[in-house]
Amino acid sequence: FGAGAVQGSAKWWSLGHRAHHRYTDTEKDPYNSLRGFFYAHVGWLLLKQDHDRIGRVNIDDLKADKAVQFQHDYYLIFALFFAVFLPALIAHFGWGDFWGGFFYAGWLRLFIVQQSTFCVNSLAHYWGETSFDDVLTPRDSILTAVITLGEGYHNFHHEFPNDYRNAIRWYQYDPTKWCIKVLSWFGLAYDLKKCSENEVQRGKFAMLQKKLNAKRARLDWGVRISSLPLWTAADLKEALHEDKSRLLIIIKGVVHDVTKFQPEHPGGPAYLKAFSGKDATAQFDGGVYNHTSAGRSRMSHFRVSQMDKRL
Template sequence: MSEQRSQPSDQPVTIQNWYKHINWSSTTLVLLVPAYGLYAAQYVPLTRATAIWGILLWSHRCYNARLPLRIFLAFVGAGAIQGSIRFWSSKHRAHHRWKDTSKDPYCALRGFFHAHLGWMVLQQDPKKIGRTDISDLDADPVVVWQHKHYGKSLMVAAWLFPMCVAGLGWSDWWGGLVYAGILRACFVQQATFCVNSLAHWLGEQPFDDRRTPRDHFITAIVTLGEGYHNFHHEFPSDYRNAISWYQYDPTKWLIYLLSKTTLAYDLKRFRHNEIEKGRLQQQQKALDARRVTLDWGLPLSQLPVVSWVEYQARCASGDAALIAITGIIHDVTDFITEHPGGKALIKGWVGKDATAGFNGGVYVHSNAAHNLLSTMRVGVLRGGQEVEVWKEERGVPGIKDKLGRVVVRVNEHVTNVRRLVGSAEAA
C-alpha cells in the first residue's frame, strides 16, 4: 500500500517550502489583483458616474428564489470573487455545522487573521474540513453551471461587465475596470470576510454565549447587515439577520421586497416564541452569573440547631444580640447601631421571637431588609417551629452563590411570612 501523501498544511513553514503553504489562486484573486487595482487607481481618475456604478454592484445570497433571480444572483455572486455558489455554500454550512472546532473552515478560535483571510490564502487539508450535505446544490442546474464555468463567470461579472457598462455608457473603460471592477470586488470581499472574523469577535451574545458569534451594529454596517451574527447562528433557518425594526439589515429588506414580486418565496422565520425563550434564557444566565457573586447568607442546612433554652441563655450572657425570626436565629450585634428604627426597638426583641413584629406587627420590612437579615443567620431554633421545614431551602432551584448558598428571589425569603398585623408599610 502506498504511503498517503502529506498535505502542505501538515508541514512546518520553512524558507524552502513557504510557497507551498500559499493558496495561489485565492491569493491572486483576493490580494494581488486588488493590489494592482490600488496601484492603478493612482493613474485612473474616478468619475462620479463610475463611482455610483461601482456602489450599485454588490452581492447577496438568498434561497428559495425563482429561476430569473437565481440566475441574477449567480452572476452577481461570481462578480464578488469569493468562490462559486457551491464552494461558498459548502464552506458556510460546514462553518455552521462545525463552528469553533478544528473542522470549521474559518474557525475564529484560530485567530482573527485565519477567520478573516487566512483560510482562503493558506492551504488547508480538505480532509480536515467538516462534511455537510450539499445535495440540494448539486441538484440545482444554476449552481452546477456556475460552478463548472466559474472562471469565465468571474471574469465577465467581476471585470468585463462593469468595464463595458462604464466604457459604453460614458467612455470610462479603465475606470470601469479599476473602480467598478477590481476595487469594488475588493471592498465586497473584505466586508464579507468580516462576517467570519469581526462578527465572531465584536459585540454581545444575546441568544447563546457557548460559541463565538456576536451581534454588533458596527459589524452590521461593515457587512451590509450581517452583523447580528449571534442570532444568525442560533436561528440559521431564519432569512433575517436582524429581527428588530431599528436594526440595520438591508439583506432582509431586499429579500422581503423580492418576495412581494414573487421572485423570492417561502421566506422562513423561526418561531417568535422560541426566539424570545432563547433571549430570556441568556438574560437569566447573565443574572445568575451576577447572583453567585453576592452574599446570600449561610445555607440553612449548614446552621446549627439550637434549643429555645440555649438561645435565651446565650442572649442572657451578653455574648451576642440574637433575635429569632421564623425559627431562624440572627446575630444583630453589629447592626443595632445601624437599625433605621432605632436601637431601642431592636434591643427590645433580643432573646425573643420577633416573627410577628418583623412581618407587620411593628413594621412590614422591605425586601432589602430580608436580604440583609439573611446574612446574619447563625442558627436554627428548635421549638415552636418544625426544624425540617426550614432545612428545605427556598430560592432559585439549582442556583447557588460561590460559597454554595442558595440564591433567593424577591419575596421568597424564609423570613418573609404572611402579614400578621396591619401596620406601617415598608418604604
C-alpha cells in the same frame, strides 16, 4: 451577478458555508475562529488547506440544480465579467471613464466587498453579545451588522440557520433581509422560512437566565439557612447569658445577631434591645415597620441559628 463578488461559485461557497455551520469552532470548520482572528478573516483563504480535514456535508441538491452547476462550470468567466469588466464598460459608455470603472468600481469595490464578507467569519465571531446561546463563538453586534450589511446578528443566524433573517426585528439593521423580502413580493424569492417566535424567545430567555445566574453567583446572599445549627430555647437563653451585651432576635424561626448592627438601625437601637431573645416576626413584617427588601437582605447576613421547631 453573485459571481461579481469573486467569492467562489454558489456551489463552492455553499459547500464551505454548510461545513462551517455543521462543524462550527472545530478543526473541521473551514473558517474555524478558534485558530485566531486572522485565520478566520482571510487566513483560511491564503493558507494551504488540508481538504481532508474539512468536514463533509451533503450538496446533492446543489449538484442537481442546473443553474448552480452552470454558474460553477463557467464561474471564472462570470467573475471576471461582472467584477471588473461590466463596471468598466458602464463607466466607459456612461461618462467615458473606462479605467475609473475598472479600478474603482471594479477592483476597489471588490476589495471592500470581500473585506466586509470576511468580517462575517472573523469579527462576527469575536465581537458582540451571545443573545441566544454561548456554546459557540458567534456574536450579535450592530457594529458588525453595519460593516457586513446585516450579517452582524450572527448569534441568531447560527442558532436559527434556516431563518432567512439575521435581524428579527423590523428596525434592526439587516438590508439583506429587507432585500429578500422585497424580492419575494415579485416572486424572485420564495418559501421564506422564519423560525417560531416562541423558540426565539425561549432561547433569549435561557441566555438572560444564564447571565443572571452568573451575576447572582458573584453576590453575597448572606448565611444560608440550611447551613445553620438548630437551637432550642435553652440554647438561645444560654447564648444571651454568656454575653449579656449580645442582641439576638428571632424572625421567622431564624435567630439573628444584631449586636453590631444596632447603632445603624434606622429606628434606633431601643427597638432591637426590646426584642432581644424574643420573636419579632410580626413587628418586622409591619407590626412596627414593614421592612423593605434591602432591609431583609441586610438581615440575611446576621443569621446565626434556626430555632428547633420539633420542640
